[in-house]
Amino acid sequence: xxxxxxxxxxxxxxxxxxxxxxxxxxxxxxxxxxxxxxxxxxxxxxxxxxxxxxxxxxxxxxxxxxxxxxxxxxxxxxxxxxxxxxxxxxxxxxxxxxxxxxxxxxxxxxxxxxxxxxxxxxxxxxxxxxxxxxxxxxxxxxxxxxxxxxxxxxxxxxxxxxxxxxxxxxxxxxxxxxxxxxxxxxxxxxxxxxxxxxxxxxxxxxxxxxxxxxxxxxxxxxxxxxxxxxxxxxxxxxxxxxxxxxxxxxxxxxxxxxxxxxxxxxxxxxxxxxxxxxxxxxxxxxxxxxxxxxxxxxxxxxxxxxxxxxxxxxxxxxxxxxxxxxxxxxxxxxxxxxxxxxxxxxxxxxxxxxxxxxxxxxxxxxxxxxxxxxxxxxxxxxxxxxxxxxxxxxxxxxxxxxxxxxxxxxxxxxxxxxxxxxxxxxxxxxxxxxxxxxxxxxxxxxxxxxxxxxxxxxxxxxxxxxxxxxxxxxxxxxxxxxxxxxxxxxxxxxxxxxxxxxxxxxxxxxxxxxxxxxxxxxxxxxxxxxxxxxxxxxxxxxxxxxxxxxxxxxxxxxxxxxxxxxxxxxxxxxxxxxxxxxxxxxxxxxxxxxxxxxxxxxxxxxxxxxxxxxxxxxxxxxxxxxxxxxxxxxxxxxxxxxxxxxxxxxxxxxxxxxxxxxxxxxx
Numbered sequence: 001x002x003x004x005x006x007x008x009x010x011x012x013x014x015x016x017x018x019x020x021x022x023x024x025x026x027x028x029x030x031x032x033x034x035x036x037x038x039x040x041x042x043x044x045x046x047x048x049x050x051x052x053x054x055x056x057x058x059x060x061x062x063x064x065x066x067x068x069x070x071x072x073x074x075x076x077x078x079x080x081x082x083x084x085x086x087x088x089x090x091x092x093x094x095x096x097x098x099x100x101x102x103x104x105x106x107x108x109x110x111x112x113x114x115x116x117x118x119x120x121x122x123x124x125x126x127x128x129x130x131x132x133x134x135x136x137x138x139x140x141x142x143x144x145x146x147x148x149x150x151x152x153x154x155x156x157x158x159x160x161x162x163x164x165x166x167x168x169x170x171x172x173x174x175x176x177x178x179x180x181x182x183x184x185x186x187x188x189x190x191x192x193x194x195x196x197x198x199x200x201x202x203x204x205x206x207x208x209x210x211x212x213x214x215x216x217x218x219x220x221x222x223x224x225x226x227x228x229x230x231x232x233x234x235x236x237x238x239x240x241x242x243x244x245x246x247x248x249x250x251x252x253x254x255x256x257x258x259x260x261x262x263x264x265x266x267x268x269x270x271x272x273x274x275x276x277x278x279x280x281x282x283x284x285x286x287x288x289x290x291x292x293x294x295x296x297x298x299x300x301x302x303x304x305x306x307x308x309x310x311x312x313x314x315x316x317x318x319x320x321x322x323x324x325x326x327x328x329x330x331x332x333x334x335x336x337x338x339x340x341x342x343x344x345x346x347x348x349x350x351x352x353x354x355x356x357x358x359x360x361x362x363x364x365x366x367x368x369x370x371x372x373x374x375x376x377x378x379x380x381x382x383x384x385x386x387x388x389x390x391x392x393x394x395x396x397x398x399x400x401x402x403x404x405x406x407x408x409x410x411x412x413x414x415x416x417x418x419x420x421x422x423x424x425x426x427x428x429x430x431x432x433x434x435x436x437x438x439x440x441x442x443x444x445x446x447x448x449x450x451x452x453x454x455x456x457x458x459x460x461x462x463x464x465x466x467x468x469x470x471x472x473x474x475x476x477x478x479x480x481x482x483x484x485x486x487x488x489x490x491x492x493x494x495x496x497x498x499x500x501x502x503x504x505x506x507x508x509x510x511x512x513x514x515x516x517x518x519x520x521x522x523x524x525x526x527x528x529x530x531x532x533x534x535x536x537x538x539x540x541x542x543x544x545x546x547x548x549x550x551x552x553x554x555x556x557x558x559x560x561x562x563x564x565x566x567x568x569x570x571x572x573x574x575x576x577x578x579x580x581x582x583x584x585x586x587x588x589x590x591x592x593x594x595x596x597x598x599x600x601x602x603x604x605x606x607x608x609x610x611x612x613x614x615x616x617x618x619x620x621x622x623x624x625x626x627x628x629x630x631x632x633x634x635x636x637x638x639x640x641x642x643x644x645x646x647x648x649x650x651x652x653x654x655x656x657x658x659x660x661x662x663x664x665x666x667x
Contacts, residue, residue: 006032010041012242012272017049018209021243021277025049027305028274040070044079051083052152059083067096077103078110081117090117108137112146147179156183174204181213185220193217208234212247222454224255225493242272246281253285256446256494261285269301276306283315290616292319308335310348314542317352324356332356347377351542358540363641370540371645374551383548385555392510392566398469399513401573407517412477414484417521419491420502420601421452423509424527425563426547427537429583432612433527434504436594437601439608439615444501446494452508452515455487472517484518500601507546509563512570516577523601526567529583530665531560531653532639536646557652564656564667582665587633637663 009032016025029046033039047062063080066073081097084090097114101107111134119127143162150159160183166176177200184193197214201207211234218227231248238244249264265282268275279302286295296319302312313332316322324332335341336349350373357366407413420437422430438445459471466474495501506527508515515522529537535557538550549559570578579600586593594609608615613631639646640663650662658664 006036006039006041010045012274013042013045015241016243016272016275017045017052021275022049022053024243024272024275024277026053027276028272031274031305038065038069040066040073043069044073044076047076047083048079051079051086056083056087060087071099072103074103075100078107078113081110081113085113085117085120090120093117094121106137108134110134111137147176151179151183156186159183172203174200174207174210177203178207178210178213181210181217185213185217188220190217190220194221206237208238208241208244212243215247215251219251219254222490224251227251228255240271242268242275242278245271246275246278249278249281249285253281253288258285258288262289265298274305276302276309276312279305280312280315283312287315287319292321295319296322308338308341308345310335310341310345310352313352314348317355323359324352329353329356329360343376343380347373347542349373350376351540354540358641364644367642367645373542374539374553377542378551381548381551383551383555385549385558388549388559388562392562395469395510395513395566396569398473399517399573403473403513404516404573407480407520410477411520412480413516413518413520414481414488415521416484416488416519417523417602418488418500419515419519419522420500421508421512421515421522421524422502422504422506422527423512423524424506424529425509425534425538425560426506426543426550427541428506428527428529428534429581429586430504430506430527432583432586433525433581433597434502435612435615436597436609437502439612440598440603440606441608442499442603444494444496444498446491446501446503448505449491449494449503450505451487451490452503452505452511454490455483455518456511456514458483458486469514472514480517483514487518500603509567512567512574512578516574524578525597525600526578526580527583528580530637530639530663531564531656532646532650532662533583533635533637535560535649535653536639536642553646553649554652557649560653561655584636587631587636590631 009028013025013028016022016028026046026049029042029049032042033046036042043062044066047059047066050056050059050062060080060083063076063083066076067080070076077096078100081093081100084093084096094114094117097110097117100110101114104110111130115127115130115134117127118124118130121127143166147159147162147166150156150162160180163176163180163183166173167180170176177196181193181196181200184190184196194214194217197210197217200210201214204210211230215227215230215234218224218230228248228251231244231251234241234244235248245264245268249261249268252258252261252264262282262285265278265285268278269282272278279298283295283298283302286292286298296316299312299316302309306312317324332349332353336346336353341349350369354366354368354370354373357363357369420443422433422437424430434445434447437443456468459468459475460466461471464471464474472480491501491503509526512524515524528534535553538547539553539556541550543550549555567578567580579597581593581597591610595605598605598609643650650657653662656665656667658666
């Protein structure tokens with residue numbers, strides 16, 4: 001453990017700031033200031049951090065304190081002037097900016113900001129003179145500062161023009177190169193960002209922030225192994241950089257190297273015990289490995305550092321088998337009502353409180369908080385149910401009986417039988433089915449893989465005038481087979497050597513036709529659960545990403561009907577291809593259903609599949625703790641707890657249910 005001294009704590013905060021970890025740097029500063037309230041170094045640094053985070057009021061208060069305690073402190077007057085400019089108070093900014101220039105007559109940035117303040121007050125002549133003097137002192141520095149400020153304001157195009165000019169003047173300006181790379185990242189132009197950042201790290205091999213950005217860009221492009229190698233290089237160069245270990249751990253977790261990920265998170269918090277994100281990540285991977293006590297300990301360490309970060313409380317509630325104490329529930333109720341709480345934390349606290357009150361059998365209050373969390377999150381995301389309907393209709397049109405007759409005749413696609421797809425809607429028992437299959441000696445369980453969605457986008461080709469999904473109709477058999485091979489190649493890193501593997505990405509239900517085209521011998525299991533249990537279960541769950549249809553009860557019910565209709569289409573054009581497994585049947589007669597699933601997958605019966613809860617493996621979904629317990633039937637008809645609140649949902653799903661008894665499924 002690194003000794004906690006003013007110097008090394010300050011250096012860690014500076015390092016975090018350089019690497020873009022503003023939240024962690026802020027936490028470190030606040031932690032130190034809680035015990036050393038008038039430490040001007042940390043007050044000034046925290047003021048700079050808040051300035052970068054656009055918390056100008058908070059920054060002003062801190063920087064005025066520093067200016068009062070230590071008026072000669074470097075840059076404090078310039079930073080205060082910058083804050084006041086951002087607050088739209090150029091007249092107030094004049095005095096601190098003039099003091100900054102008195103302290104440093106050669107500050108190009110100080111003269112640049114003073115010029116901007118003067119011009120905004122209509123004093124153009126004096127303003128132009130100050131700006132000219134700034135440019136004479138350091139043209140590149142003045143331009144870089146201006147470009148950086150424009151980028152922070154979201155004026156990416158203007159920032160890009162200036163940064164490109166700096167590169168033209170000095171092709172080895174790595175700071176301008178980094179800024180251009182970040183502009184490209186913001187525009188999701190990841191190819192361009194990769195090219196720019198590779199040039200930066202080639203010129204400045206020890207530029208850690210650039211390596212971190214490069215790794216992030218590689219990850220966004222699905223080049224996880226390259227990203228991992230990039231961070232391994234950084235860690236070798238600078239083994240005490242906590243941020244590098246933190247990002248490395250996240251990538252290892254993504255590719256299924258869970259034990260290594262846990263070790264890297266541990267390295268990160270050993271180097272920097274105040275790195276909240278690392279405790280959160282460590283909790284996630286320990287949960288995945290089945291170490292619930294270790295996960296809880298890591299989450300609690302994060303809460304001690306950031307008690308208003310709702311995501312950590314939600315991570316605890318997401319353990320499913322965890323129960324909050326009465327004191328913890330009372331504390332969360334107080335925190336969710338704070339005006340200063342971020343919208344994201346409101347969402348996380350709301351879902352956590354919903355789970356807490358449901359555990360206490362206070363279902364009315366639980367539903368109140370679930371509804372609050374859903375509504376708050378729905379306001380922040382884009383979901384268009386009409387687009388879903390159109391997309392599903394297009395799937396039915398493209399993947400027709402005629403298309404499959406052609407595929408069958410020409411034998412397009414990779415013939416390997418390796419993948420077993422488990423599709424459906426969230427909260428429908430797919431994790432249970434995967435755990436059953438992954439308990440078989442011939443099957444690797446790989447959790448939810450994004451690879452099929454990525455491969456589907458390879459159908460689109462602007463040069464050939466192809467778009468997904470209709471573009472597959474224009475593809476040759478060889479091109480279709482190539483897609484299947486791409487899927488197998490991409491998923492190889494998740495496998496552990498067994499002949500077969502599972503892919504339980506639920507949204508792949510929309511890609512059943514694509515699976516049949518590119519992997520005709522793959523197995524497909526449709527994981528079903530009572531529609532009301534599935535929908536209410538989804539409404540109660542805040543998903544890490546995707547599943548945008550689950551945050552409005554009406555949209556959720558409509559989506560379920562769309563899913564049911566699309567699965568009906570697949571069963572019509574691909575009779576016998578998809579095995580439907582009803583969750584309730586598995587719960588009520590486990591061995592019969594296990595034998596049925598294994599027969600469909602052409603796998604010999606193994607007792608371990610019935611004793612699935614004894615299987616030790618990483619499970620990365622919200623149900624990870626539940627599938628480590630023997631089968632139980634308490635999860636059947638749990639929707640009835642909230643029956644008084646879900647009348648509209650019951651009405652929407654009426655076509656699938658018995659009108660006289662909605663516990664009975666008719667379709």
